Amino acid sequence: QSALIQPPSASGSPGQSVTISCTGTNSDIGGYNFVSWYQQHPGKAPKLMIYEVTKRPSGVPDRFSGSKSGNTASLTVSGLQAEDEADYYCSSYLYYKNLVFGGGTKLTVL
């Protein structure tokens, strides 16, 4: 159960777009469309932002979008806002019926 690979940090100015990548293998991201993304503010529990690669739960702004190509999934945050500054984690279904997280990316809004 090796962690999915995320860049440790990402940044952008208010209004800009930023994309965070999450790289796995054929046993997780590449083999299934069960990628999720979570936002975590300091001292808080993670919050689901994207599931099934591209879907947003009710209440999540459409500034957040997800995609996948091969073994790499991506989260794009458009129109960056100050409150988007947080840690972001990806997760994926992992054969067989397991779950694996990424190492997390700290998003800074400049």
Add this chain to the structure above:
Amino acid sequence: QVTLKESGPALVKPTQTLTLTCTFSGLSLSTSEMRANWIRQPPGKALEWLARIDWDDEKFYRTSLKTRLTISKDTSKNQVVLTMTNMDPVDTATYYCARMGPKWELDYWGQGTLVTVSS
């Protein structure tokens, strides 16, 4: 309204066994397709999936911790319990319980409980 709440000791000594309880409200553990998970996060580090118990009592564990973890549920109390044996300072972390939806997403989380392992 769905809520999950973790409870357990804030401090355990090395070699002791940790027992954590997650109480679900607004969701029934006996519902078909219900999957309950435990995840932990050491201070300043990433999330780490630990274990899951499904509605049919099937259980799954993180490979590296499999020998130390036991997950169980009490549907009458709507609770999920995680035990971890032989605790070590490296196990110091915030422990979360979370419900897993049908697309393997963790859609409901507890607030987390910080467990410190120290003598």
